[in-house]
Amino acid sequence: MLTKLGARVSLVRRPEELAVIDGLVIPGGESSVMDKLARTFGLQAPLEEAIASGMPVYGTCAGLIMLADTLLDAIDGQQSLGGLDVVVRRNAFGSQNQSFETDLDIPALGEVPVHAVFIRGPVVESVGPAATPLASLADGRVVAVEQGNLVGTSFHPEITGEYRFHEYFLGMVRAA
Numbered sequence: 134m135l136t137k138l139g140a141r142v143s144l145v146r147r148p149e150e151l152a153v154i155d156g157l158v159i160p161g162g163e164s165s166v167m168d169k170l171a172r173t174f175g176l177q178a179p180l181e182e183a184i185a186s187g188m189p190v191y192g193t194c195a196g197l198i199m200l201a202d203t204l205l206d207a208i209d210g211q212q213s214l215g216g217l218d219v220v221v222r223r224n225a226f227g228s229q230n231q232s233f234e235t236d237l238d239i240p241a242l243g244e245v246p247v248h249a250v251f252i253r254g255p256v257v258e259s260v261g262p263a264a265t266p267l268a269s270l271a272d273g274r275v276v277a278v279e280q281g282n283l284v285g286t287s288f289h290p291e292i293t294g295e296y297r298f299h300e301y302f303l304g305m306v307r308a309a
């Protein structure tokens with residue numbers, strides 16, 4: 134998605150790789166594993182420093198969990214990087230086969246609704262004063278937030294070719 138939108142993309146697994154980029158996407162996956170690997174490979178502190186120093190970071194699904202200041206239903210000992218003033222509950226919609234797709238009205242991204250794919254996604258259970266909700270489900274539960282250099286979504290927009298979140302993120306990278 135980022136390449137299609139004109140960005141140069143590289144993978145980040147080690148601190149040296151983080152040091153040369155201008156913006157970071159923390160993708161979906163399994164946040165408890167990302168947390169363990171980030172700590173094993175010495176990436177946790179550099180990631181926290183990058184977030185604190187204003188590097189634009191977009192977290193989708195597990196990435197949103199990594200960016201949340203407070204986690205609910207984390208595994209024992211699981212840590213997040215933090216940065217977003219939110220409480221996020223992991224696996225809030227149930228198991229993998231309760232995954233679903235829905236359309237979300239997100240005025241910040243234009244009139245056409247965003248087609249959002251939720252794959253064992255988290256929900257933003259509460260939004261602190263520093264963060265701003267960007268999207269909610271029909272029942273009011275928040276599923277996208279932003280705060281300064283950080284954006285997080287409970288869902289995967291990229292799977293269906295929805296590019297506006299990534300375009301929004303790249304705008305932040307260019308501005309920074």
Ligand code: GLN
Pocket residue numbers: 160161162163164165193194195196198223224252253254255
């Ligand atoms: N359930 C996963 C977690 O807790 C997130 C799933 C996803 O990224 N699609 O990290």
